[in-house]
Amino acid sequence: MTTADVRPATADDVGEITRIQLATWRAAYGEALGAAVNSLAPEQVSASWAEAVEHPDTDVYVAVEGSATVGFCVAGIAPAPEVAAADGSLPDDAARTGLIASLLVEPRWGRRGHGGRLLGTAAAGLRRRGAERGIAWVVQSDSASLSFYRSAGWNPDGTVRILDTGEHTIKELRLTGTLDLRLDHPEPSDSD
Known part of the structure:
Protein backbone atom coordinates (compact mmCIF):
# COMPACT_ATOMS: atom_id res chain seq x y z
CA MET A 1 0.00 0.00 0.00
CA THR A 2 1.30 3.44 -0.90
CA THR A 3 1.96 5.82 1.99
CA ALA A 4 0.54 9.35 1.96
CA ASP A 5 2.05 12.02 4.18
CA VAL A 6 2.70 15.74 4.62
CA ARG A 7 6.11 17.16 5.44
CA PRO A 8 7.84 20.57 5.51
CA ALA A 9 9.06 21.61 2.08
CA THR A 10 12.75 22.01 1.35
CA ALA A 11 14.61 23.76 -1.43
CA ASP A 12 14.60 20.42 -3.28
CA ASP A 13 10.77 20.61 -3.51
CA VAL A 14 10.62 23.97 -5.32
CA GLY A 15 10.55 22.42 -8.81
CA GLU A 16 7.62 20.16 -7.95
CA ILE A 17 5.73 22.95 -6.15
CA THR A 18 6.14 25.12 -9.26
CA ARG A 19 4.98 22.32 -11.55
CA ILE A 20 1.92 21.63 -9.40
CA GLN A 21 0.99 25.30 -9.16
CA LEU A 22 1.22 25.88 -12.90
CA ALA A 23 -0.61 22.65 -13.82
CA THR A 24 -3.36 23.23 -11.26
CA TRP A 25 -3.87 26.90 -12.10
CA ARG A 26 -4.09 26.08 -15.81
CA ALA A 27 -6.64 23.33 -15.15
CA ALA A 28 -8.74 25.08 -12.51
CA TYR A 29 -8.38 28.78 -13.33
CA GLY A 30 -7.39 28.89 -17.00
CA GLU A 31 -10.62 30.53 -18.10
CA ALA A 32 -10.76 32.97 -15.19
CA LEU A 33 -7.11 34.02 -15.50
CA GLY A 34 -7.02 34.03 -19.29
CA ALA A 35 -3.67 34.42 -21.04
CA ALA A 36 -2.07 35.51 -17.75
CA VAL A 37 -1.91 31.90 -16.55
CA THR A 58 6.29 31.12 6.32
CA ASP A 59 5.55 27.42 6.58
CA VAL A 60 5.47 25.53 3.29
CA TYR A 61 4.35 21.91 3.30
CA VAL A 62 4.20 19.28 0.59
CA ALA A 63 1.85 16.33 0.34
CA VAL A 64 3.41 13.14 -0.92
CA GLU A 65 2.02 9.81 -1.98
CA GLY A 66 4.69 7.21 -2.28
CA SER A 67 7.56 8.97 -4.03
CA ALA A 68 5.31 11.53 -5.80
CA THR A 69 4.82 15.09 -4.61
CA VAL A 70 1.10 15.68 -5.13
CA GLY A 71 0.26 19.01 -3.47
CA PHE A 72 1.44 21.85 -1.29
CA CYS A 73 0.29 24.44 1.20
CA VAL A 74 1.81 27.72 2.38
CA ALA A 75 0.78 29.34 5.65
CA GLY A 76 1.86 32.00 8.11
CA ILE A 77 0.52 34.69 10.38
CA THR A 97 -4.91 35.08 12.73
CA GLY A 98 -3.20 32.66 10.37
CA LEU A 99 -3.37 32.77 6.59
CA ILE A 100 -3.54 29.79 4.29
CA ALA A 101 -2.00 31.63 1.36
CA SER A 102 -2.25 28.68 -1.01
CA LEU A 103 -3.39 25.08 -0.82
CA LEU A 104 -3.27 23.08 -4.04
CA VAL A 105 -3.40 19.41 -4.87
CA GLU A 106 -2.70 18.35 -8.42
CA PRO A 107 -6.10 17.35 -9.87
CA ARG A 108 -5.08 13.80 -10.79
CA TRP A 109 -4.25 13.19 -7.09
CA GLY A 110 -7.52 14.62 -5.77
CA ARG A 111 -10.04 12.81 -3.59
CA ARG A 112 -7.39 10.99 -1.57
CA GLY A 113 -7.33 13.18 1.55
CA HIS A 114 -4.22 15.18 0.64
CA GLY A 115 -5.98 18.55 0.99
CA GLY A 116 -7.25 17.66 4.46
CA ARG A 117 -3.82 16.48 5.57
CA LEU A 118 -2.24 19.68 4.23
CA LEU A 119 -4.80 21.92 5.94
CA GLY A 120 -4.55 19.99 9.21
CA THR A 121 -0.75 20.19 9.21
CA ALA A 122 -0.79 23.90 8.35
CA ALA A 123 -3.36 24.58 11.09
CA ALA A 124 -1.14 22.85 13.66
CA GLY A 125 1.84 24.93 12.49
CA LEU A 126 -0.18 28.13 12.75
CA ARG A 127 -1.24 27.24 16.29
CA ARG A 128 2.44 26.78 17.19
CA ARG A 129 3.01 30.31 15.84
CA GLY A 130 0.30 31.64 18.19
CA ALA A 131 -2.62 31.82 15.76
CA GLU A 132 -6.10 31.10 17.06
CA ARG A 133 -8.09 31.16 13.84
CA GLY A 134 -7.36 30.98 10.14
CA ILE A 135 -8.37 32.69 6.92
CA ALA A 136 -8.08 31.78 3.26
CA TRP A 137 -9.10 33.56 0.06
CA VAL A 138 -11.00 31.42 -2.46
CA VAL A 139 -12.21 32.32 -5.95
CA GLN A 140 -16.00 32.65 -5.71
CA SER A 141 -16.56 30.38 -8.72
CA ASP A 142 -14.34 27.59 -7.26
CA SER A 143 -17.13 25.52 -5.76
CA ALA A 144 -14.83 22.55 -5.06
CA SER A 145 -12.45 24.61 -2.88
CA LEU A 146 -15.34 26.38 -1.16
CA SER A 147 -16.88 22.99 -0.35
CA PHE A 148 -13.53 21.69 0.91
CA TYR A 149 -13.05 24.59 3.33
CA ARG A 150 -16.68 24.43 4.46
CA SER A 151 -16.20 20.74 5.26
CA ALA A 152 -13.41 21.86 7.63
CA GLY A 153 -15.78 24.36 9.28
CA TRP A 154 -14.47 27.46 7.46
CA ASN A 155 -17.08 29.83 6.04
CA PRO A 156 -17.21 33.19 4.25
CA ASP A 157 -16.94 36.12 6.65
CA GLY A 158 -18.57 38.60 4.26
CA THR A 159 -15.31 40.14 3.00
CA VAL A 160 -14.64 40.02 -0.74
CA ARG A 161 -11.90 41.32 -2.99
CA ILE A 162 -11.67 41.77 -6.72
CA LEU A 163 -8.49 40.86 -8.57
CA ASP A 164 -7.84 42.27 -12.03
CA THR A 165 -5.91 39.91 -14.33
CA GLY A 166 -5.76 42.44 -17.16
CA GLU A 167 -8.33 40.41 -19.14
CA HIS A 168 -10.86 39.56 -16.46
CA THR A 169 -11.72 40.34 -12.89
CA ILE A 170 -11.88 37.59 -10.30
CA LYS A 171 -13.96 37.80 -7.15
CA GLU A 172 -12.50 36.11 -4.08
CA LEU A 173 -14.28 35.36 -0.82
CA ARG A 174 -12.46 35.38 2.49
CA LEU A 175 -13.19 32.28 4.55
CA THR A 176 -12.43 31.93 8.23
CA GLY A 177 -12.53 29.16 10.76
CA THR A 178 -10.94 27.42 13.67
CA LEU A 179 -7.43 26.01 13.62
CA ASP A 180 -8.55 23.19 15.91
CA LEU A 181 -9.51 21.02 12.96
CA ARG A 182 -11.04 17.58 13.00
CA LEU A 183 -10.36 16.27 9.50
CA ASP A 184 -10.71 12.53 9.99
CA HIS A 185 -12.92 12.29 6.91
CA PRO A 186 -12.48 15.46 4.84
CA GLU A 187 -14.99 15.96 2.06
CA PRO A 188 -13.30 15.29 -1.29
CA SER A 189 -12.75 18.19 -3.66
CA ASP A 190 -10.37 19.48 -6.30
CA SER A 191 -8.43 21.14 -3.46
CA ASP A 192 -8.31 17.76 -1.79
Missing part, protein backbone atom coordinates in the same frame (compact mmCIF):
# COMPACT_ATOMS: atom_id res chain seq x y z
CA ASN A 38 -0.08 30.77 -19.69
CA SER A 39 2.38 33.64 -19.53
CA LEU A 40 3.64 32.72 -16.06
CA ALA A 41 7.36 32.06 -16.36
CA PRO A 42 8.32 28.88 -14.48
CA GLU A 43 11.66 30.46 -13.52
CA GLN A 44 9.91 33.40 -11.80
CA VAL A 45 7.40 31.14 -10.09
CA SER A 46 10.26 28.92 -8.86
CA ALA A 47 12.18 31.94 -7.55
CA SER A 48 9.12 33.03 -5.55
CA TRP A 49 8.70 29.54 -4.11
CA ALA A 50 12.39 29.32 -3.21
CA GLU A 51 11.98 32.53 -1.21
CA ALA A 52 8.82 31.25 0.49
CA VAL A 53 10.44 27.94 1.50
CA GLU A 54 13.37 29.79 3.08
CA HIS A 55 11.33 32.61 4.69
CA PRO A 56 11.35 32.24 8.51
CA ASP A 57 7.76 33.48 8.92
CA ALA A 78 -1.80 36.84 8.26
CA PRO A 79 -0.45 40.25 7.21
CA ALA A 80 -2.73 43.09 8.33
CA PRO A 81 -4.14 43.80 4.83
CA GLU A 82 -5.26 40.17 4.49
CA VAL A 83 -7.23 40.15 7.76
CA ALA A 84 -8.53 43.74 7.68
CA ALA A 85 -12.20 44.56 7.14
CA ALA A 86 -13.25 46.29 3.92
CA ASP A 87 -12.87 49.67 5.68
CA GLY A 88 -9.30 48.82 6.69
CA SER A 89 -10.05 48.27 10.37
CA LEU A 90 -8.41 45.31 12.07
CA PRO A 91 -10.22 42.77 14.23
CA ASP A 92 -9.09 42.33 17.83
CA ASP A 93 -7.46 39.01 16.94
CA ALA A 94 -5.55 40.27 13.88
CA ALA A 95 -2.15 39.36 15.34
CA ARG A 96 -3.46 35.86 16.16
